[in-house]
Each structure stands twice: as structure tokens, then as C-alpha cells.
Amino acid sequence: xxxxxxxxxxxxxxxxxxxxDRMDALEYVVLDSEMADFYDLNKFDPMMENxxxxxxxxxxxxxxxxxxxxxxxxxxxxxxxxxxSGLVYHxxxxxxxxxxxxxxxxxxxxxxxxxxxxxxxEGMLALLGYTIIIPDLLGSGSxxxxxxxxxxxxxxGRVSYDMHRAATQYIxxxxxxxxxxxxxxMGYSLGGSAALATQKYFETHHANTVKVKxxxxxxxxxxxxxxxxxxxxxxxxxxxxxxxAIIAFDYYYKLNLDYSQVFTGSLLADDHYKIWLxxxxxxxxxxxxxxxxxxxxxxxxFFEPFGQQNSEIEKLYPFLQExxxxxxxxxxxxxxxxxxxxxxxxxxxxxxxxAQKLRKAGGHVSCAGYPGDHYTxxxxxxxxxxxxxxx
Numbered sequence: 001x002x003x004x005x006x007x008x009x010x011x012x013x014x015x016x017x018x019x020x021d022r023m024d025a026l027e028y029v030v031l032d033s034e035m036a037d038f039y040d041l042n043k044f045d046p047m048m049e050n051x052x053x054x055x056x057x058x059x060x061x062x063x064x065x066x067x068x069x070x071x072x073x074x075x076x077x078x079x080x081x082x083x084x085s086g087l088v089y090h091x092x093x094x095x096x097x098x099x100x101x102x103x104x105x106x107x108x109x110x111x112x113x114x115x116x117x118x119x120x121x122e123g124m125l126a127l128l129g130y131t132i133i134i135p136d137l138l139g140s141g142s143x144x145x146x147x148x149x150x151x152x153x154x155x156x157g158r159v160s161y162d163m164h165r166a167a168t169q170y171i172x173x174x175x176x177x178x179x180x181x182x183x184x185x186m187g188y189s190l191g192g193s194a195a196l197a198t199q200k201y202f203e204t205h206h207a208n209t210v211k212v213k214x215x216x217x218x219x220x221x222x223x224x225x226x227x228x229x230x231x232x233x234x235x236x237x238x239x240x241x242x243x244x245a246i247i248a249f250d251y252y253y254k255l256n257l258d259y260s261q262v263f264t265g266s267l268l269a270d271d272h273y274k275i276w277l278x279x280x281x282x283x284x285x286x287x288x289x290x291x292x293x294x295x296x297x298x299x300x301x302f303f304e305p306f307g308q309q310n311s312e313i314e315k316l317y318p319f320l321q322e323x324x325x326x327x328x329x330x331x332x333x334x335x336x337x338x339x340x341x342x343x344x345x346x347x348x349x350x351x352x353x354x355a356q357k358l359r360k361a362g363g364h365v366s367c368a369g370y371p372g373d374h375y376t377x378x379x380x381x382x383x384x385x386x387x388x389x390x391x
Contacts (some may be wrong), residue, residue, distance in 0.1 A: 001145075002107050004275075005153065008331065012154065015134070021029035021208045021209050022209070023164075023165055023168055023181075023206075023209045023210065024165065025070055025165070025169045026165040026166045026167075026169055027072065027073065027166070028070045028071065028072040028166040028167075028168065028169060028170055029070065029071045029280065030068055030069070030070055030170070031068075031069040031070060031071055031085065031117075031142070031242075032068065032069045032115075032118060032181065033066060033067065033068035033069070033113060033187075034066070034067055034068075034118055034349075035064060035065070035066055035092065035106060036060060036064070036065055036067055036118075036119070036126075037061075037062075037063060037064045037065070038055070038060070038061040038062070038063055038127060039061070040296060041055060041124075041127065043088045043118075043119035044119050044120065044124045044127075045124070045382075047271075054371075055129070055386075059127055059128065059390075060094070060129065062093070062202070063091060063093065063094055063129055063131070063251065064091070064092045064093050065089055065090060065091045065092055065126050065129075066088075066092055066128075066174070066175075067087060067088070067089050067118045067119065067123065067126070067206075067250075067349070068087070068088050068118075068170065068174075069085060069086070069087055069115040069118060069141075070085065070086065070087075070088060070115075070166055070167065070170055071083050071084065071085040071115070072084060072086075072141040072162055072163060072165075072166035073139075073162070074138075074158060074159045074162040074163075075155075075158060076138055076147075076149060076155065076252070076342070077147060077149050077152050077154070077155040077252040077253075078252060081136065082143050082146055082150075083142045083143060084136055084137075084138060084141065084142055084143045084159055084162070084163065085113070085115035085131070085134065085135075085136045085140075085141035085142035085143065085164045086115055086131075086133065086134050086135035086136050086141070087115055087118065087120070087123060087134040087357060088131070088132070088133055088134075088167045088170055089123050089126035089131065089132040089134075090131045090171055090175060090177070091126070091130075091131070092175075094129050094273070096129065096130060096131040096179070097128065097129045097130050097389075098130055098180065098182070098184065098213075099130070099131045099133065099179050099182065099183040099184070099283070100125055100130050100131070100132050100133070100184045100186055100222050101133045101134075101135075101160060101164060101183050101184070101185045101186070101195075101198060102123070102132055102134050102185075102186045102187060102191070103122075103134070103135070103156075103160065103187030103190075103191035103192075103194035103195045103198060104122055104123070104134055104135070104136065104137065104140075104187070104190070104191050104194075105121075105122075105187075105188060105189045105190055105191050105378075106150060106189060106190035106191075106239070106241060106283070106287060107140050108148075108241065108244060108279070108281065108282060108283045108284075109140075109242070109279055109280060109281055109282045109283075109300070110139060110140065110144035110145070110148075110279035110280070111144065112140060112282070113136040113140025113141035115136050115140075115141040115142065116140075116141060116258055120134070122134050122186075122191070122380060124382060124385075124386065125385060125386065126390055127386075128386070128389050128390065130389065131171065131179060133163060133164055133167045133183075134161050135159055135163035135164075135289050135304055137149065137150055137156060137159060137190075137194065137200075138155070138159060139279065144186055144279070145158070147247070147248055147251045147252065148157045148244060148248055148279070149248060149250075149252060150190055150193075150194070150245070151190075151193060151224060151242075151245050151249070151323055152201065152248070152249075152252065152323055153197040153201075153248075153322075153323045153324075153325055153383075154197075154201065154323075156193075156194050156198065156288060157197045157198050157200060157202065157205070157285060157343040158201060160194065160197075160198040160201065160202075161198070161201055161202060161205070161206060161210075164210065167179075172238075175240040179210065181184040181210055181211050182210075182212075182213050183202075183210060183212060184212075184213050184214055184215070184216070184217070185198050185202075185212060185214075185215045185216075185217075185221065185333075185386065186198050186216045186217070187216075187217055187218070188219050188220070188249075188378050188381045188382070188385050189218070189219045189220065189322020189345070189346065189374065189378065190216040190220065190221075190241075191220070191273065192217040192218045192220025192221075192222075192337075192346075193217075193220035193221045193222060193325065194220075195215055195216070195220070196215065196217050196220065196222055196325040196335070196354075197325055198233075199212050199215045199331065199333060199335070200325060200329050200331075200362070202252070203329070203332050203333070204329055205262040207332070212332065212333035213332075214333050214334045214335070214336065215318070215333055215334070215335045215336065216336045216338075216381075216388075217296070217335065217336070217337055217338075218337070218338040218339065218377070218378070218381040219298070219339055219340060219343065219346050219351075219374055219378060219381070220317065220346065220350065220351070220379065221344070221346055221350050221352055222323070222324070222325040222326055222337075222350055222351070222353075222354035223324045223325065223326045223327075223350065223353055223357065224320035224323055224324055225306075225317065225321055225324065226350060226353045226354075227273050227346070227350050228316075228320060229306075230347035230349050230350065231294060231347065232294075232302055232303045234294075234344070235293065235294050235295055235303065236292055236293065236294060236390060237292060237293050237294055237345065238287075238344040238345040238373075238374065239283060239285060239287070239346075239374075240287050240290055240292075241283075242294070242298070243263065243267065243273065243277055243290075243297065243298075244277050245294065246262060246316065247273070247277050249316055249319050249320075250320075254260075255315045255316070255319075257312050257315065258312050259271075259273060259289070259298055261301070261310045261311075262298070262299050262312055262368070263297055263298065263299060264296075264298065264299050264300070264328065265290075265297050266289070266290065267290055267297040268297075276289060276290070280347045287364040290363065292344070300315065301313055318365040325354065326354050326357035326358055326361075327357070329361065330362040330363060331361070332359045332363075332364075333351065333359060333361035334363075334364040334365070334366075335363060335364065335365045335366070336365075336366050336368075337351045337354060337355055337365060337366065337367040337368070337372050338351070338367070338368050338369070338370065338377070338381060338384075339351035339352075339367075339368075339369050339370070339372055340369070340370060340371075340372050340374050340377035340378075340379070341344065341369050341370065341371050341372070342371070342372060342373045343373060343374045343377070344373070344374070345373075346374060348369060351367055351369070352367060352369075354367075355367035364365060364378070
């Protein structure tokens with residue numbers, strides 16, 4: 001009799017057991033929404049009009065989808081609550097083919113961000129019938145008054161996870177659709193770094209509520225000490241993000257840096273860094289001001305080997321190591337890294353070293369380099385993404 005009761009109890013337990021726990025709901029506010037279709041292709045990126053004829057052949061030109069900007073509560077790197085924002089794309093007249101968390105490229109000025117406009121390049125895979133979730137990182141969109149926290153791995157992952165939760169709840173409330181627990185994570189440039197940070201956060205903190213299928217990360221900085229060493233050796237950066245990253249690390253980690261030992265030239269003179277790095281300048285405007293030669297605005301000690309730098313620069317290194325995406329975990333989902341051979345924005349070594357370290361940790365990692373610069377290979381990244389999800 002006991003065996004029979006045990007058998008029925010086991011059957012009941014198996015009946016109620018689900019492979020993934022249900023994700024807790026998170027409040028959100030809809031900021032803006034719109035219905036769109038295939039013929040809104042040019043709104044994503046004007047260059048995509050060049051491929052309109054091809055897309056008209058291979059895509060479902062009768063597909064309609066919703067795009068909404070939402071805001072939701074999350075936290076900054078210090079644990080303080082802040083409202084962030086992002087975009088959610090979802091097919092209306094077709095069943096969604098799956099979920100993609102697509103992390104955005106860098107915006108150095110606070111007025112830019114995915115939720116500031118409904119159509120951005122990262123959302124193009126919505127044209128294939130996928131549900132696309134695109135979080136603004138802190139310092140953009142609803143959180144534009146915050147100090148940017150890009151390259152801070154744990155916080156990037158947390159902000160992305162909270163956006164995923166809010167988007168899941170929004171899709172249920174609006175369309176009565178339960179999103180699957182499985183997601184693909186993507187991103188290029190800063191989005192490439194953020195994609196790996198999101199995978200690490202999902203897999204180490206929430207593996208019971210969301211399953212990462214695979215990750216496509218292109219042109220990202222994954223190991224900060226390796227990246228800083230590469231920049232020091234080349235002395236060039238085609239994108240003026242390094243000083244903003246230093247400012248952010250100083251702010252969130254309370255390093256109390258003496259900037260006379262960190263910056264030089266016009267960036268240091270008259271405390272220009274306080275104005276130029278305030279979030280009021282676009283990347284192009286800032287590049288016009290300080291140029292691409294790192295020797296022109298970073299202290300000479302930045303270019304010395306570690307251990308021979310001044311104490312202010314060395315304050316950064318424990319936190320660069322802490323935010324490395326190649327340490328402290330074993331990736332579960334396959335990772336596909338890509339990079340540009342002639343990249344002066346993110347050195348190619350960033351992807352190559354990351355692939356080696358993550359493989360050594362037990363991850364399944366492919367790594368492919370392509371001819372061209374950061375932007376050329378970036379466009380190839382999006383085109384290859386479209387082809388991959390079409391096949």
C-alpha cells in the first residue's frame with residue numbers, strides 16, 4: 001500500500017513539475033508604442049534600404065508587429081533603485097519564433113538610447129518574426145541622469161535581467177502570450193560586451209528562470225585589463241569611451257581619483273573633463289575635441305607596464321579585473337565571438353584572448369575575425385544575423 005501511495009505522490013509531483021521556474025513579475029510603464037510592418041524597414045537603418053529587394057523575397061512581407069518603449073525599476077552599481085527603459089518588439093499576426101535579448105551599442109551622450117526612438121538597428125530581427133528585447137543601459141533613456149555604468153558586468157547583467165522580466169510581463173498583459181524561458185543573446189560593440197555580461201548574469205544568478213540558448217557577441221571588450229594593455233600599446237582609440245569609463249569607475253567605486261595623474265592635455269586643463277565627459281557630447285563631438293591619439297589626453301603613466309604606473313591609475317586595476325567577463329564562471333551556452341581585423345575602436349586581441357580564456361574555463365566558444373574596420377564588420381554582423389535566423 002505504501003508503494004502505491006508513493007507511486008501516486010511521485011506522479012503528482014512530476015505532473016506539477018516544470019523544467020523552469022516561472023519568472024517573477026516586475027512592474028513597468030509603457031512610454032510609447034506603435035504597430036509596424038515589413039515596409040517600415042527603412043526606419044531601422046537607412047542602409048537597409050539597399051537590401052529591401054532581397055528582404056522582400058526572403059521575409060514575410062505580411063508580418064505586422066508591435067514595438068513599445070517601456071520603463072521599469074532596477075538598480076545602479078551601488079544598489080540604488082533607478083528606473084531604466086528599453087524596447088520590446090513582438091509579432092502581432094504570427095506566433096513568435098523565439099526570444100532574442102539584443103544589447104545596444106554605446107551612446108556616450110545621455111540623450112541617445114534605444115527607448116528614445118522606436119526603431120533601431122538592433123530591432124531588425126523583429127522583421128523575421130522574433131520577440132526582441134532591447135534594454136537601455138544605465139545613463140540612457142529613462143535613466144539618462146545617471147552616470148553611465150557600461151563595462152560594469154554585474155550591473156549590466158542585472159539591468160538586462162530586469163528588462164527581460166518587465167518585457168515578459170508586458171507581453172503577457174498586452175497580448176496574453178507567455179514567452180518561452182529560452183532566449184538568444186546578441187550584441188555588437190558595447191553590446192557585445194553587454195551580451196556576455198548578460199549571459200554571465202543569467203547563467204550564474206537565474207539559470208532556473210531563463211535558459212540561454214546561444215550568444216552572438218561582436219566587437220566587444222570582454223577582458224578589461226587586456227583591453228587597457230592593448231590600448232596602451234597602440235596609443236590609439238577611434239572611439240572616445242576610455243575617459244568616460246574611468247569617470248564611471250571612479251564614481252561608482254568611490255576611488256577619489258586625482259585626475260592630474262590620470263588625464264593630460266586639454267582634457268585636464270581647466271578641468272575640461274568635468275564638462276566634456278558630462279554626457280552632453282556625442283561620441284563624434286568628443287572625438288573632434290580630444291582626437292584619437294590617447295597620448296593627447298591620458299597621463300603618460302597610462303602607457304607604462306603595470307607596476308610602473310602611478311598609484312592613481314593602479315587604483316583602477318582591481319575593478320577592471322572584477323569586471324572581466326573571462327574570469328569566475330564556466331559558460332553553459334555556446335558563444336560565437338566575432339571581430340574586425342582592422343579595428344581601432346576595440347582591439348582584435350580582446351576577442352582572441354576572451355575566446356582562449358573562456359575555452360579554458362570549459363566554454364564552447366567560436367571566434368572569427370573579418371577584414372575591415374569596426375563599423376564595416378558591424379554592418380556585416382547584422383546582415384549575418386539576419387541570414388543566420390533565416391536559415
